[in-house]
Amino acid sequence: MSEVVQNISNFVATIAKISHITYLANEIFIMCKNRRWWVRPVNLTREEEGFFKTCFQQLQEKDEEHFFKVTRMSTENFNLLLTLLREKLRRFSNRKAICPETRLAMTLMFLAQGCNYNVLAWTFKMGVSTVKKIIYETCDAIWDELHIVYLSPPNRAELAIIAEKFFIKTGMPNCLGAIDGKHINIVRPSKSGALYFNYKKTHSIVLMAACDANYLFTYIDIGALGSQSDGGVFARSSFGNKILNGTLEIPHPTNLPGTAINFPYYFVGDNAFPLKTNLMRPFPGIHLSDDKEKYNIVLSKARVHIENTFGILASRWRILLTTISACPKNADKIVLATLVLHNFLMLQHDRNYFTLELVDRNEHNREISGQWRGEINPLESFQQRVVNRSSSHAFELRNSLKEFLNTTF
Structure with missing residues (x-):
């Protein structure tokens, strides 16, 4: 039963x-x-009539100049990048999957030109949702596969080498890099209120970064709310928090060149940043004594490197100059991809990506502005404000550095 x-x-x-x-x-x-x-129906002919087949491959084979304009890299570096990302970009489907080459080409075009999603959809003969998905996935792949090699924080030995190059180039001793923060405009996220609303009355996320003497990014932090004050962004970033707490792994203090003055290693920033043991800033004010003025000039020679690094980044990856139409999470992916691509191409010595004419320089004792300053409006920086109190020890260190620079120059 x-x-x-x-x-x-x-x-x-x-x-x-x-x-x-x-x-x-x-x-x-x-x-x-x-x-x-x-x-x-119009997209059914993508394989035969889409941009990748009819134009991109021809540029790759026959027109190096315009290929660079589309991708911001040489064909050799494009092929190298594709090799590094191919497995990550490969997809399998019952229908014919979009190939890794097309995915990478579309994403680089989006990042380099700041293209509208609809324009890319019409150009590559795909749906808008497909275009967005490909771009976000490819930006993810670029970061995941490359950042450990091309954008990992330097160790103590590497930081010491960076300091040597800064001293040779600018006369600033023990300088580990220049720091600054920029607003990256985004479309107002739904239900976000005033969280991303900044002092320029736009919505943004904030990119905090440091660079070395060769215009390479060394430390980055992305995703802070545009509404936060400069001090809030810096203190909440992993990098900034470690500087403020004195926990960042940097070389031990060493004597300033040619002296017995033991001095810590430090980063340089503008007046928006606090004066700390490991963070030097200019003397405030306009009517300064000659020794303070000279200190500010030398510090500015080092600090301007981060301005130029951001200038190169934004002039090459024009998406950063637009109002990015993506949620904050996907906007972060886009910005991170541009940062790691910048370091990748700088370290690959792509002859078109970077030239000396692009950045500020001194020729025959004459200061010449970099080409990027005439080509684009720079990314919006933080407001100038003192964000917290400095210790008497930090003031003493700055005075010691001022005296050293005045005896040297």
Whole structure:
């Protein structure tokens, strides 16, 4: 008797499963019936008539100059980048999957030109949602695969080398890098209130970064709310918090060149940053004594490196100059991809990506502004404000550094 009951129970369960499957199939049929098409007819010719097939490959093979304008890199570096990312970009589907080359080409075009999603959809003959998905996935892949090699924080030995290069180039001893923060404009996120609303009355996320003497990013922090004060952003960033707490792993203090003055290593910033043991800033005011003025000039020679690094970044990756139409999470992915691509191309010595004419320089004792200053409006910096109190020890260190620079120059 129990066996009969069990059989009936199994039969009823089977009927229920069949009924559920039938219901789902009917819903899918209705949805597909109401949809005009699965793939737009104009996009069916993507393989033969899309931008990648008709234009991009021809530029790659025959026109190096315009290929650089589209991708911001040489064909050799594009192929190298594709090799590094190919497996991460490969997709499998019942329909013919979009190839890694197309995915990378579209994303680089978006980052370099700041293209509208709809324009890319028409150009590559894809749906807008597909274009967005490809761009975010590719930016993710660029960061995941490259940042450990091209944008990992330097160790103590590497920081000491950075300091040597800054001293040779600017005369600023023990300088580990220049720091600054920039607002990256985004479309107002839904239900965000005033969280991303900044003092320029736009919505933004904040990019905090440091660079070395060769215009490479060394430390980055992205995603702070545009409404936060400069001090709030700096203190909440992992990098800034460690500087303020004195926990960042940097070389041990050493004597200033040619003296017996033991001095800590430090970063340089503008007046928006606090004066700390490991963070030097200019003397405030306009009517300064000659020794303070000379200190500010030398510090500015070091600090201007971060301005130029951001200038190179924004002039090459024009998406950063637009109002990025993406939620904050995806905007972070886009910005991170541009940062790691910048370091990748700088370290690959791409001859078109960086030239000396692009940055501020001194020629025959004459200061010449970098080309990027005439080509683009710079990214918006923080407001100038003192964000917290400095210790008497920090003031003493700055005075010692001032005296050293005045005896040297």
